[in-house]
Amino acid sequence: MSMRQRHNPQLNGNGELIHLLSTEGLPRDTITHILDTAANFVSVNDREVKKVPLLRGKSVFNLFFENSTRTRTTFEIAAKRLSADVINLDIARSSTAKGETLLDTIANLSAMAADIFVVRHSESGAPYLIAQHVAPHVHVVNAGDGRHAHPTQGLLDMYTIRHYKRDFSNLTVAIVGDVLHSRVARSDIHALTTLGCAEVRVVGPKTLVPADLAAMGVRVFHTLEEGIRDCDVVITLRLQNERMSGALLPSSQEFFKSFGLTPEKLRWAKPDAIVMHPGPINRGVEIDSTVVDGKQSVILPQVTFGIAVRMAVMSIVAGNEA
Amino acid sequence: MSMRQRHNPQLNGNGELIHLLSTEGLPRDTITHILDTAANFVSVNDREVKKVPLLRGKSVFNLFFENSTRTRTTFEIAAKRLSADVINLDIARSSTAKGETLLDTIANLSAMAADIFVVRHSESGAPYLIAQHVAPHVHVVNAGDGRHAHPTQGLLDMYTIRHYKRDFSNLTVAIVGDVLHSRVARSDIHALTTLGCAEVRVVGPKTLVPADLAAMGVRVFHTLEEGIRDCDVVITLRLQNERMSGALLPSSQEFFKSFGLTPEKLRWAKPDAIVMHPGPINRGVEIDSTVVDGKQSVILPQVTFGIAVRMAVMSIVAGNEA
Amino acid sequence: MSMRQRHNPQLNGNGELIHLLSTEGLPRDTITHILDTAANFVSVNDREVKKVPLLRGKSVFNLFFENSTRTRTTFEIAAKRLSADVINLDIARSSTAKGETLLDTIANLSAMAADIFVVRHSESGAPYLIAQHVAPHVHVVNAGDGRHAHPTQGLLDMYTIRHYKRDFSNLTVAIVGDVLHSRVARSDIHALTTLGCAEVRVVGPKTLVPADLAAMGVRVFHTLEEGIRDCDVVITLRLQNERMSGALLPSSQEFFKSFGLTPEKLRWAKPDAIVMHPGPINRGVEIDSTVVDGKQSVILPQVTFGIAVRMAVMSIVAGNEA
Numbered sequence: 001m002s003m004r005q006r007h008n009p010q011l012n013g014n015g016e017l018i019h020l021l022s023t024e025g026l027p028r029d030t031i032t033h034i035l036d037t038a039a040n041f042v043s044v045n046d047r048e049v050k051k052v053p054l055l056r057g058k059s060v061f062n063l064f065f066e067n068s069t070r071t072r073t074t075f076e077i078a079a080k081r082l083s084a085d086v087i088n089l090d091i092a093r094s095s096t097a098k099g100e101t102l103l104d105t106i107a108n109l110s111a112m113a114a115d116i117f118v119v120r121h122s123e124s125g126a127p128y129l130i131a132q133h134v135a136p137h138v139h140v141v142n143a144g145d146g147r148h149a150h151p152t153q154g155l156l157d158m159y160t161i162r163h164y165k166r167d168f169s170n171l172t173v174a175i176v177g178d179v180l181h182s183r184v185a186r187s188d189i190h191a192l193t194t195l196g197c198a199e200v201r202v203v204g205p206k207t208l209v210p211a212d213l214a215a216m217g218v219r220v221f222h223t224l225e226e227g228i229r230d231c232d233v234v235i236t237l238r239l240q241n242e243r244m245s246g247a248l249l250p251s252s253q254e255f256f257k258s259f260g261l262t263p264e265k266l267r268w269a270k271p272d273a274i275v276m277h278p279g280p281i282n283r284g285v286e287i288d289s290t291v292v293d294g295k296q297s298v299i300l301p302q303v304t305f306g307i308a309v310r311m312a313v314m315s316i317v318a319g320n321e322a
Numbered sequence: 323m324s325m326r327q328r329h330n331p332q333l334n335g336n337g338e339l340i341h342l343l344s345t346e347g348l349p350r351d352t353i354t355h356i357l358d359t360a361a362n363f364v365s366v367n368d369r370e371v372k373k374v375p376l377l378r379g380k381s382v383f384n385l386f387f388e389n390s391t392r393t394r395t396t397f398e399i400a401a402k403r404l405s406a407d408v409i410n411l412d413i414a415r416s417s418t419a420k421g422e423t424l425l426d427t428i429a430n431l432s433a434m435a436a437d438i439f440v441v442r443h444s445e446s447g448a449p450y451l452i453a454q455h456v457a458p459h460v461h462v463v464n465a466g467d468g469r470h471a472h473p474t475q476g477l478l479d480m481y482t483i484r485h486y487k488r489d490f491s492n493l494t495v496a497i498v499g500d501v502l503h504s505r506v507a508r509s510d511i512h513a514l515t516t517l518g519c520a521e522v523r524v525v526g527p528k529t530l531v532p533a534d535l536a537a538m539g540v541r542v543f544h545t546l547e548e549g550i551r552d553c554d555v556v557i558t559l560r561l562q563n564e565r566m567s568g569a570l571l572p573s574s575q576e577f578f579k580s581f582g583l584t585p586e587k588l589r590w591a592k593p594d595a596i597v598m599h600p601g602p603i604n605r606g607v608e609i610d611s612t613v614v615d616g617k618q619s620v621i622l623p624q625v626t627f628g629i630a631v632r633m634a635v636m637s638i639v640a641g642n643e644a
Numbered sequence: 645m646s647m648r649q650r651h652n653p654q655l656n657g658n659g660e661l662i663h664l665l666s667t668e669g670l671p672r673d674t675i676t677h678i679l680d681t682a683a684n685f686v687s688v689n690d691r692e693v694k695k696v697p698l699l700r701g702k703s704v705f706n707l708f709f710e711n712s713t714r715t716r717t718t719f720e721i722a723a724k725r726l727s728a729d730v731i732n733l734d735i736a737r738s739s740t741a742k743g744e745t746l747l748d749t750i751a752n753l754s755a756m757a758a759d760i761f762v763v764r765h766s767e768s769g770a771p772y773l774i775a776q777h778v779a780p781h782v783h784v785v786n787a788g789d790g791r792h793a794h795p796t797q798g799l800l801d802m803y804t805i806r807h808y809k810r811d812f813s814n815l816t817v818a819i820v821g822d823v824l825h826s827r828v829a830r831s832d833i834h835a836l837t838t839l840g841c842a843e844v845r846v847v848g849p850k851t852l853v854p855a856d857l858a859a860m861g862v863r864v865f866h867t868l869e870e871g872i873r874d875c876d877v878v879i880t881l882r883l884q885n886e887r888m889s890g891a892l893l894p895s896s897q898e899f900f901k902s903f904g905l906t907p908e909k910l911r912w913a914k915p916d917a918i919v920m921h922p923g924p925i926n927r928g929v930e931i932d933s934t935v936v937d938g939k940q941s942v943i944l945p946q947v948t949f950g951i952a953v954r955m956a957v958m959s960i961v962a963g964n965e966a
Contacts, residue, residue, distance in 0.1 A: 050380070050435060056695065057691070057692065057694045057725075058694070069412060073431075073434070077409060080381075080407040087717055089713060091713075100923075100924035100925065104923075108923060108947050109717075111945070112718060112950075113690075113721075279422075279426075281426060300430070300433040303430050303433035303434060304435065306434075307434050371701030372757060373700065391734060395731055395753075395756070396756060399703060399729070399756055399757075402703075403729070601744075603744065605745070605748075622754075625752050628756075
């Protein structure tokens with residue numbers, strides 16, 4: 001057992017995935033195993049009967065401390081297609097509202113013989129805290145924690161890029177927009193780096209690109225033209241209006257003028273560049289409608305692959321013990 | 323392929339039902355096929371194990387943009403008895419609230435490999451818009467749109483009438499109350515006309531009976547006595563308090579005095595007339611409690627048949643492709 | 645058919661359980677049968693596939709007129725592990741909000757071919773009212789009504805005590821805290837008495853211990869030291885902050901000082917006494933954290949046993965007809 005594995009709470013002593021908390025620290029083989037497994041599930045989703053019995057009799061709890069109907073839905077579908085029983089907990093209205101601590105809530109749900117907790121939380125690190133306290137047979141999947149990580153989104157982005165571009169070693173990938181508030185950007189950067197992506201760029205106004213990014217091995221650009229020039233992949237990010245405290249940006253129109261992806265600006269990238277977005281889209285803010293619906297857009301395939309990737313993650317962790 | 327079928331968005335080129343959007347324009351054979359199929363499911367609901375595997379592995383999304391626990395529940399039960407996976411979306415709290423457009427929401431859910439969308443919306447026509455934009459394997463069932471249509475309610479009303487009265491060709495059916503705001507009334511009128519009902523009447527105060535109804539082939543009455551005289555079927559409508567803007571009616575007591583169905587007034591109809599109501603009931607407003615609970619009432623059988631009719635609609639559309 | 649059985653709405657003419665409304669009036673054999681059945685389900689919950697097909701094709705409706713995510717979740721898991729279809733009704737937003745009566749709501753849901761209603765209601769007696777009006781094949785399980793009863797909690801407490809202490813005939817059990825507002829306390833007292841518990845005590849300040857308790861065959865204590873001395877089982881109750889009207893208690897700190905269970909105070913009980921709590925816990929109010937997490941605590945096993953007890957209750961009532 002190496003030091004690395006001992007200190008990585010996502011892996012057990014054999015280096016097997018037991019929780020998915022972040023793409024940071026995930027070995028390349030683990031990521032590749034998830035993507036390969038997901039490829040099998042993509043075909044399941046095309047079948048007449050879109051179900052496999054891998055998680056039959058298992059209980060998956062969706063613990064969304066922060067509301068996200070879309071992400072919750074993708075996990076619910078993924079779990080049901082694995083034949084799991086799914087329990088959606090409306091946490092805002094539950095015992096935590098009655099003063100119970102997070103760890104007491106988790107201990108109680110674990111005592112109900114939960115198998116997987118899918119956790120969305122506004123506080124960075126909450127899924128780690130939970131993973132530290134669950135029994136060996138219980139698994140935690142991070143569905144987004146604060147500004148920290150959104151690893152299943154990162155992995156479905158990797159699936160999408162691999163699907164269209166095959167090999168990461170020659171790729172230039174640009175992540176454009178509100179990087180500062182984006183857990184998606186962080187998860188993408190870690191995964192791209194681990195998979196050996198030739199060049200990872202972040203592109204945005206100085207107010208929305210955090211200072212620590214150069215240390216993550218990425219190149220920082222403050223104009224869209226430089227940032228996406230000759231790129232193979234352009235990942236546009238949602239402008240997190242609801243998270244911004246106002247002073248960082250003049251207006252969404254101003255943002256669109258400088259960084260909104262239009263068909264004209266997209267020509268700076270390679271002619272066969274693909275355009276991605278984690279959704280939900282603000283049409284006309286971070287990306288023009290013509291690009292969303294255009295032939296370089298792979299935004300809807302991202303959603304389709306996302307179900308398969310979540311099926312892969314849940315079926316893999318459920319097969320391993322701490 | 324006839325002109326009729328080309329322009330009817332509910333049918334494919336072979337005249338098969340692919341969406342249920344309205345009873346308007348549904349061919350008589352299609353309605354009869356739905357009612358015949360429902361008859362089989364009524365017996366399923368009487369069995370010890372009330373399940374059939376017809377939709378196993380299919381995903382049914384309940385998209386209720388307008389809240390209706392009762393209607394949502396009937397579709398959820400119907401889908402689960404067909405062995406489908408059901409996803410309830412609390413749309414008011416979801417991405418649409420984050421500024422995503424209706425069609426982007428639908429495109430995203432379609433990309434998750436949805437099979438059926440059950441749609442309730444406060445805007446008339448929303449289910450049509452959705453049906454125009456989904457992939458050929460995806461089906462839309464209208465669970466009520468604005469004042470326009472509530473076709474599964476219309477069909478379960480037809481099932482109920484056929485169950486008790488067998489043949490439409492000799493029947494007089496009166497629809498009583500707030501016809502103006504009632505999508506149920508519209509759906510009933512179209513279905514009754516198509517099924518060859520001898521006489522369809524609408525009965526209510528002038529302020530609650532729309533001017534275009536005579537054009538739909540119905541007889542309009544403004545007194546209850548004339549309106550239900552010698553009727554075989556009396557369909558009472560819910561007084562849509564929450565939809566009225568005040569000026570149309572003096573008060574619910576005033577309405578009850580003139581149009582509320584009491585045992586005494588019911589004697590104007592035929593002795594074996596059945597009494598229906600789509601629920602939820604305002605006892606003592608549109609209908610007297612004694613009538614609700616009386617022996618001519620078939621209000622609870624309507625609910626029972628409603629599950630079977632929704633099972634029929636979903637299983638039929640799921641078997642056809644655009 | 646004896647008088648007793650004729651007047652007990654929970655039993656049919658053969659003395660079989662058809663509803664679970666209260667532990668009051670439940671025959672000792674019935675309670676023992678539930679606990680024995682639950683013992684089998686405890687082992688199901690330890691299996692790889694935690695499902696049995698006993699309620700396949702049955703519909704369980706969770707009717708929570710009073711919100712309780714935790715209790716609703718335990719019933720949802722229990723029903724799903726029995727392979728039932730579960731429908732959660734958000735009653736606050738449903739037809740009752742549109743002016744429909746409770747009994748009309750129940751009649752409608754019954755007409756959808758419901759098999760079991762799990763009912764939580766703020767009014768004492770609501771589940772009885774419902775049980776009086778359902779069809780012979782429909783079963784009602786009380787999930788907590790007002791201050792009256794919470795019978796599945798009472799039964800899971802009995803299961804827990806029996807698991808750790810085997811025989812009730814030599815036991816002293818103390819129930820500590822806000823007995824006045826506690827339906828759990830009432831359900832525990834009735835079950836303990838029926839099972840032949842040697843001594844049942846209630847312990848709390850005079851303002852929180854109702855005057856009628858001595859008549860129930862329990863001993864009343866107003867100091868913790870006297871109340872738990874030489875006890876085998878200490879059941880701590882949640883301090884129902886949200887139910888108290890202020891005047892009954894000086895403060896939660898004051899309560900903790902006198903009645904909060906600390907490791908020091910727990911020494912007054914027998915050395916092998918077990919400590920229970922129905923949850924959710926207010927750490928540092930009715931019980932000290934060290935006790936919650938200590939080796940005498942069986943609070944989490946209570947939760948685990950609770951799933952099995954609810955599976956037992958639902959599978960037993962579903963097998964009987966009125």
